[in-house]
Amino acid sequence: MRIFLPSTFPDLAAVLADGEVRGAPLTAYAVSGAPAAGADDEELEYEALRAAADASLRLVAGDPGAPRRRAVIAADMPEAAVEAEPGAAAGPGRVTVTGTVPLKRVASVHVDAPEAADDIAAALADPGAGHEDDHELLWYATQELPYLVEPRDAG
Incomplete structure (x- = not known):
């Protein structure tokens, strides 16, 4: 099952250092249950990704030292390790890992x-204004993670 974990840049650095995302139980977003007939799996996963991005914004707000950029980790987990919230409807929503x-x-x-950092900072200052909506998240392969979180010498 594909899950989307909200994160921050300092948390990404910890994942790289630790070799895992820690802190169980973890809140994530996923498409759970049997989606409605005709539902597009890609669109539903995109909605789960967007929900995780919104949750990332809240995490960034709680960490004044974090770069003003949202981060989401996409992972494939066995369904046995993921629990939908009780009473949740099928489709994209919050789950517990x-x-x-x-x-x-x-x-x-x-x-x-x-x-996007200035607009993310503006979104933190004025929640609900939608400043972050103008920015799509960029996709990075796992092996690119060190380049995202570790500063590189310019010279």
């Missing part, structure tokens, strides 16, 4: 471009 998420299960990372 009962254990850690090993780095080997991470499929990709989605983050705001550096140019």
Whole structure:
């Protein structure tokens, strides 16, 4: 099952250092249950990704030292490790991951471009204004994670 974990850049660095996402139980977003007939799986996963991006914005708000950029970790987990919220309707929604998420299960990372930082900061100052809506998250392969979180020498 593909899950989307809201994150921050400092949390991404910790995942890289630890080799896993820790802190079980973890809140994530996923498409759970049997979606309605005719529902497009890709569109439903995109909705789950967007929900995780909204949750990432709240995490960034709670960490004044974090770069003003959203981050979402996409991972493939066994369904037995993922629990839908009681009473949740089928489709994209919040789920609980009962254990850690090993780095080997991470499929990709989605983050705001550096140019989005001002709009993300504005979204934090004025929640609900939608400043972040103008920015799509960029896709990165797992092996690119070190380049996202570790500063590189310019010279």
